[in-house]
Amino acid sequence: xLVAMSETSPSxxxxxxxxxxxxxxxxxxxxNSRLQIDEIVxxxxxxxxxxxxxEAVFFWHDASDGGLYPRGWYGSDPxxxxxxxxxxxxxxxxxxxxxxxxxxxxxxxxxxxxxARFPGTVDPVWKEMEAASMLVAPIxxxxxxxxxxxxxxxxxxxxxxEHELATLxxxxxxxxxxxxxxxxxxxxxxxxxxxxxxxQVSKAIxxxxxxxxxxxxxxLLLKQAIRTPWVGxxxxxxxxxxxxxxxxxxxxxxxxxxxxxxxxxxxxxxxPEAHAVxxxxxGHQTILLPAELQEALGHPEGDWRAFPLAHKLGPQxxxxxxxxxxxxxxxxxxxEVAIAVAELVALAIMNQHLIDQEAKTRIQIIRSQAAAQxxxxxxxxxxxxxxxxxxxxxxxxxxxxxxxGDEANAQAGxxxxxxxxxxxxxFLKEKLRWIQHGGTSGPDRVSTLADVFADLQARFxxxxxxxxxxxxxxxPEHIQVALSSVQLEQILGNLLDNAIKYTxxxxxxxxxxxxxxxxxTIYVSDDGPGIPTSMQAHLGEVGYRGGNGQVExxxxxxxxxxxLVTQGGGLFGFSSRLQVxxxxxxxxxxxxxxxxxx
Numbered sequence: 001x002l003v004a005m006s007e008t009s010p011s012x013x014x015x016x017x018x019x020x021x022x023x024x025x026x027x028x029x030x031x032n033s034r035l036q037i038d039e040i041v042x043x044x045x046x047x048x049x050x051x052x053x054x055e056a057v058f059f060w061h062d063a064s065d066g067g068l069y070p071r072g073w074y075g076s077d078p079x080x081x082x083x084x085x086x087x088x089x090x091x092x093x094x095x096x097x098x099x100x101x102x103x104x105x106x107x108x109x110x111x112x113x114x115x116a117r118f119p120g121t122v123d124p125v126w127k128e129m130e131a132a133s134m135l136v137a138p139i140x141x142x143x144x145x146x147x148x149x150x151x152x153x154x155x156x157x158x159x160x161x162e163h164e165l166a167t168l169x170x171x172x173x174x175x176x177x178x179x180x181x182x183x184x185x186x187x188x189x190x191x192x193x194x195x196x197x198x199x200q201v202s203k204a205i206x207x208x209x210x211x212x213x214x215x216x217x218x219x220l221l222l223k224q225a226i227r228t229p230w231v232g233x234x235x236x237x238x239x240x241x242x243x244x245x246x247x248x249x250x251x252x253x254x255x256x257x258x259x260x261x262x263x264x265x266x267x268x269x270x271x272p273e274a275h276a277v278x279x280x281x282x283g284h285q286t287i288l289l290p291a292e293l294q295e296a297l298g299h300p301e302g303d304w305r306a307f308p309l310a311h312k313l314g315p316q317x318x319x320x321x322x323x324x325x326x327x328x329x330x331x332x333x334x335x336e337v338a339i340a341v342a343e344l345v346a347l348a349i350m351n352q353h354l355i356d357q358e359a360k361t362r363i364q365i366i367r368s369q370a371a372a373q374x375x376x377x378x379x380x381x382x383x384x385x386x387x388x389x390x391x392x393x394x395x396x397x398x399x400x401x402x403x404x405g406d407e408a409n410a411q412a413g414x415x416x417x418x419x420x421x422x423x424x425x426x427f428l429k430e431k432l433r434w435i436q437h438g439g440t441s442g443p444d445r446v447s448t449l450a451d452v453f454a455d456l457q458a459r460f461x462x463x464x465x466x467x468x469x470x471x472x473x474x475x476p477e478h479i480q481v482a483l484s485s486v487q488l489e490q491i492l493g494n495l496l497d498n499a500i501k502y503t504x505x506x507x508x509x510x511x512x513x514x515x516x517x518x519x520x521t522i523y524v525s526d527d528g529p530g531i532p533t534s535m536q537a538h539l540g541e542v543g544y545r546g547g548n549g550q551v552e553x554x555x556x557x558x559x560x561x562x563x564l565v566t567q568g569g570g571l572f573g574f575s576s577r578l579q580v581x582x583x584x585x586x587x588x589x590x591x592x593x594x595x596x597x598x
Contacts, residue, residue, distance in 0.1 A: 022051070023047060023048070023051045023167060023171060024167075024170055024171060024174060026047050026051075027044065027047065027171050027174045027175055027178065028174050028178075030043060030044070030174075030175070030178035031174070031177055031178045031181055032181075033178070034185065035182060036182065036186065037071075037179060037182045037183060037186055038071065038072060040175075040178050040179055040182050041058045041060070041071045041072035041147070041179065042058075042072035042073075042074070044056075044058055044072070044139075044149065044171070044175045044178075045057060045058045045072045045073055045074040045149070046074040048074075048149060048151055048168065048171065049074045049075065049076070049151065050074075052151055052160075052164055052167070052168075053153070053157065054151045054152055054153045054157070054160075055073075055074070055075035055076070055077060055080055055081070055129075055131075055151070055152045055153070055154070056073065056074050056075070056149065056150065056151050056152075057070060057072075057073040057074075057075075057084065057149075057150045057152070058070070058071055058072040058073065058139075058147055058148075058149050058150075059071065059095055059147050059148045059149075059150065060146075060147045061145045061146055061147045061148070062094075062329075065094075067094030067095070068094050068095040068101060068147070068148055069088070069094050069095075070084075070088045071147065077154060080129040080130065080131075080152075080154065083125065083128045083129045084125070084129060087125045087128070088125075095123050095148075096123045096124075098120070098121045098122045098123050099118075099120030099121050099122065100112075100120075100122060100123075100134070100136040100148075100150075101123075101148065103136070103138075104136060104137075104138035104145070104148040105138070105145060107138055107140065107145075108138070109135070109136060109137045109138065109165060109168070109169055109172075110134070110135070110136035110137075111135060111160070111162065111165045112133065112134045112135070112136075112160075113133050113159035113160050113161070114132070114133065114159055115127075115131055115132055115133055115134050116132070118134075122134075126152065129152065129154075130154050130155055131152040131153065131154060132153055132154055132155045132156075132157065132159070133152070133153040133157070133158075133159040133160045134150065134151070134152050134153075134160070135150075135151045135160050135164065135165055135168050136148060136149070136150055136151075137149050137151075137165075137168045137169055137171070137172040138172065139172045139173075139175050139176045139179065140172075140173075140176050141176045141177070141179065141180035141183075142180065143180075146176055146179050146180070147179075149168065149171075149172060149175070151168060190333050193225060194225075194333075194336075194337055194340075197221055197222070197225045197337060197341075198337075198340060198341075198344070200221050201218050201221055201222075201341055201344050201345075202344065204217045204218050204221070205218070205344060205345075205347075205348040205351075211249075211348070211352045212249050212250060212262070214250075214348070215233050215249045215250030215345065215348070216250035216251070216252075216258075217250075218233065218250065218341065218344075218345060219231040219232070219233055219250045219251055219252050220252055222321070222337070222338065222341050223252045225334075225337060226321070226324070226330070226331075226333075226334035226337060226338065227324050228321050228322050228323065228324055228330075228334070229322045229324070229325060230251065230252055230253065230297060230321075230322040231251060231252045231319070231320070231321050231322075232248055232250075232251040232252075232253075232319070232320045233248070233249055233250045233251065233309070233317065233318075233319055233345055234246040234247065234248050234249065234266070234274070234309075234317045234318040234319075234320070235247050235249045235309075235316065235317040235349055236278075236315065236316060236317050237265055243268065244267065244268055244269070245265035245266055245267050245268055246265070246266045246268065246271070246274060246317065246318060247262075247263060247264070247265055247266070248261050248262050248263070248264070248266070248293075249262065249263075249317075250262070253296075253297060257296055257297065257298075260296055261293060261296045261297075266290055266293065270290065271290055273287045273288055273306070274287065274306065274318055277306040277307075277308055277318060278308045278315040278317075278318060279315075280308065280310075285305055285306060285307075286303055286304070286305060286306075287304050287305070287306040287320060288304070289304060289320070303322070303323045303329070304320050304321070304322055304323075305320070305321050305322075305323060305329075305330050305335075305338075306318055306319070306320050306321075307319040307320075307321070307338050307339055307342040308342065308346075309342050309343075309345050309346035309349060310342070310343065310346055311343075311346040311347060311349075311350055315346075316345075316346040316349040316350055317345070317346070317349060319338060319341065319342040319345065321334075321338055422455075445482075445483070445484040446480045446481065446482055446483070446484075446591055447480065447481060447483055447484055447485035447487075447488050448478065448479070448480050448485075449476045449477075449478075449479045449480070449481065449488075449513060449520065449522075450475055450476055450477070450478055450479075451485065452485055452488045452489055452492065453473055453475060453476060453511065453513075454475075455485075455489060456473065456489065456492055456493060456496060456511065457471065457473040457511075459493070460493075460496050460497070460500065460509075463497075463500050464500055464509060467500060467503070467505055468505040468506055469500060469503055469505065469506070469507050469508065469509055470507075470508045470509070471496075471500075471509050471511070472508060472509070472510045472511070473510075473511045473512075474510070474511065474512035474513070476512070476513040476515075476520070477513075477515060479513070479515055479520050479590050480590060480591040481520060481568070481588045481589070481590055481591065482568065482569070482588075482589065482590075482591055483564075483568045483588065487564055487568070490560065490561075490564060491561050491564050491565060491586060492511070492522060492524065492586075494557040494558065494560060494561050495524040495561065495584045495586075496509065496511065496524055497557065498557060498558070499524055499525070499526040499528070499582075499584075500526075502526065502528045502529070502582075503526045503527065503528040504528060504529070507526060507527050507528060508526070508527055509524070509525070509526050510523070510524070510525045510526070511523070511524055512525075515590070518589060518590055519587055519588065519589055519590065520587070520588055520590050521585055521586070521587045521588075522585065522586045522587075522588070523583055523584070523585050524583070524584045524585075525581060525582070525583040525584075526581050526582055526583075527580070527581040528581055528582060529578065529579060530576045530577050530578040530579060530580055530581060530582055531574075531576040531578075531582055532578065536574075536576065539558055539574070561586075565586055565588070568588055569588070569589055570586060570587050570588040570589065571586070571587040572584075572585075572586055572587075573585055
């Protein structure tokens with residue numbers, strides 16, 4: 001042990017013959033007391049000070065950085081304790097590595113009956129406290145140094161004796177056992193509390209609460225668990241291309257204060273420390289709050305520690321915790337649980353973003369469905385009105401046929417007009433069926449190719465004659481395809497219409513069909529100018545119009561043909577040569593495998 005003796009032999013301080021036994025008994029009772037660690041530390045300092053008529057301070061060994069920080073103290077002199085509070089409590093400084101500290105780390109006690117004559121170095125704070133005599137004993141357990149117990153006397157008090165040093169050395173092991181036992185109990189208690197905390201945090205995340213309410217509840221749970229004055233949870237506000245601000249989504253401030261500080265953007269440009277923590281830069285665990293936020297919070301005591309709300313997709317925000325009053329830093333268990341809570345909140349924020357995105361998608365779907373319903377109602381109305389119009393036109397044609405009599409040309413014109421009206425009427429009926437069956441063709445329907453060819457010849461013969469063209473229709477065999485007559489007329493009618501439009505006067509348009517192996521291929525040919533190679537790749541695209549705009553149209557005909565053929569399980573194609581002509585061909589499956597003999 002380190003011993004510095006005064007020039008005069010000290011006289012015994014204690015009159016009681018058994019002070020050692022009484023102090024040891026009191027300290028020994030702490031082992032099974034079930035007290036908290038801080039309570040045991042405080043009682044050790046108090047009993048040592050009272051029994052030895054001195055000031056006693058217990059310094060806790062912080063294994064995370066190796067420093068010795070005050071955990072409990074007891075003294076009767078207010079002036080000395082004021083110096084101590086100012087030096088250690090306010091600024092959170094550890095003891096200097098003076099000779100007594102180095103001796104304690106090595107497991108040795110220090111005996112300095114006259115502090116002014118101590119041969120080694122001591123922390124300057126003891127001189128500020130006007131200490132005249134000092135005893136220092138290390139308190140250890142199986143896992144090593146726990147802390148250091150200082151016992152001091154001021155000027156005018158008798159110096160310490162070797163007998164009192166022996167008492168302190170006997171007290172230290174018992175205090176170590178009591179603290180080690182309390183540490184195990186505290187660890188067990190903390191694990192239960194941590195499990196309960198994580199359960200409550202997870203419960204808050206998965207409840208039907210408003211997200212901001214859930215985050216505020218999590219902040220309160222964390223505050224209670226680690227006994228901190230203030231907790232704040234910040235979410236990153238999206239920016240382009242990088243986030244530019246944070247938003248406080250939950251805190252433990254008073255409701256009036258929280259209303260002022262929540263939902264307000266805190267610029268990352270003016271808060272570089274926050275940006276550094278979220279970027280994962282080392283050395284940025286201590287953080288400064290913006291002046292406006294400090295002012296709103298009323299300058300809570302202690303430092304602030306920051307933890308990123310990290311997720312595999314990147315940082316989601318920031319958790320800021322104020323250190324407990326009277327402590328220089330967060331304890332390791334507080335850091336552990338803060339990191340765990342930060343991970344859960346980061347996951348909750350990401351989930352909230354997904355929920356918000358899903359809600360937006362649902363709203364878009366609902367709006368699209370509403371718009372589709374409006375379009376369907378409008379289409380139904382159009383179909384209804386057009387059907388009424390075609391019925392009226394049919395009645396007029398019937399009256400004209402009766403009044404005209406046997407005049408051949410007039411009857412032929414009326415027949416053509418009636419055929420066109422019939423097609424429009426059937427077309428509208430087909431569309432109405434399509435609407436009623438939810439965008440499908442409804443029950444399977446078939447059409448006879450010969451009947452459709454006859455109707456097409458009646459419809460397009462007048463248009464061909466008007467352009468001085470020949471429409472050649474080759475009657476097919478009695479073949480049926482799995483398309484309605486309206487659909488088949490749409491397909492072939494569009495092809496015939498295009499052929500007549502693009503064929504010069506005096507030209508020829510041909511319609512024929514070939515049957516083979518259960519398939520029928522229908523050809524629509526013309527001897528027009530042909531299609532340039534540069535245009536062939538775009539034929540069938542919606543809105544594309546060939547012919548350099550010389551022929552009117554919306555560019556929907558061939559696109560509609562391709563769609564109907566594909567839906568019917570068929571194939572669509574064409575071949576064209578300039579100045580020779582163009583042939584479109586449609587291959588469709590028939591209803592029978594083989595020829596049908598009528």
